[in-house]
Amino acid sequence: MKALPIATTGAPLSILAIGAHSDDIEIGAGGTLLSWLAGASPIDVDWCVLSANGPRNDEARASADAILKKARTRKLHLMNYKDGYFPAEYMSLKNFFQQLKDSVAPDIVLTHHATDAHQDHRLIAELTTNTFRNHLVLGYEIPKWDGDLSRPNMYFALSERALAIKIEHLMNHFATQRSKDWFDDETFRGLARLRGMECRAPENYAEAFHVNKILIS
Numbered sequence: 599m600k601a602l603p604i605a606t607t608g609a610p611l612s613i614l615a616i617g618a619h620s621d622d623i624e625i626g627a628g629g630t631l632l633s634w635l636a637g638a639s640p641i642d643v644d645w646c647v648l649s650a651n652g653p654r655n656d657e658a659r660a661s662a663d664a665i666l667k668k669a670r671t672r673k674l675h676l677m678n679y680k681d682g683y684f685p686a687e688y689m690s691l692k693n694f695f696q697q698l699k700d701s702v703a704p705d706i707v708l709t710h711h712a713t714d715a716h717q718d719h720r721l722i723a724e725l726t727t728n729t730f731r732n733h734l735v736l737g738y739e740i741p742k743w744d745g746d747l748s749r750p751n752m753y754f755a756l757s758e759r760a761l762a763i764k765i766e767h768l769m770n771h772f773a774t775q776r777s778k779d780w781f782d783d784e785t786f787r788g789l790a791r792l793r794g795m796e797c798r799a800p801e802n803y804a805e806a807f808h809v810n811k812i813l814i815s
């Protein structure tokens with residue numbers, strides 16, 4: 599399948615990346631972001647982590663700073679919602695998204711996808727698509743104990759090098775997660791290999807996304 603470029607080479611691209619927790623954006627779309635940022639287009643990024651509390655705030659900030667080194671501009675929105683309790687904070691989160699909408703104008707929104715089994719992820723997916731209604735919204739995947747991986751419908755092929763940088767980045771920046779039995783090289787590489795197989799990625803690896811609506815020209 600021929601890959602269609604998401605933007606004209608060299609043209610600026612504005613990205614809003616949203617994650618419930620400090621490592622979500624990196625797990626779901628780290629390889630895609632690193633690849634875009636290594637390209638020729640100037641990229642402006644708004645980086646939003648809703649539950650970045652205590653040590654996870656430092657992790658989120660250090661990780662975003664490292665990934666976004668090549669961004670033309672970057673703005674971090676690190677919030678303190680309690681991990682696991684997002685549905686109980688619905689009103690406040692809804693207000694946050696409304697305010698966010700007024701301060702950004704993204705070409706692409708990266709967020710959780712609607713059938714993610716984690717309640718925080720699912721609510722963020724819902725609020726993103728409710729708020730950014732005239733935007734390209736890409737829902738990324740987070741492998742987890744719940745076994746909620748399903749059928750994605752958009753792929754970004756990764757080079758071997760991009761995947762290696764992504765995995766090294768995850769291992770280096772998220773010390774709080776390394777004790778979790780699933781947080782390892784094999785999980786991330788295995789999923790990327792399967793997604794790469796599904797889209798016949800030239801270097802075998804890919805990240806996959808769920809997209810509700812896409813406008814082509």
Ligand SMILES: [Zn+2]
Nearest residue numbers: 618619622719
């Ligand atoms: Zn998460």
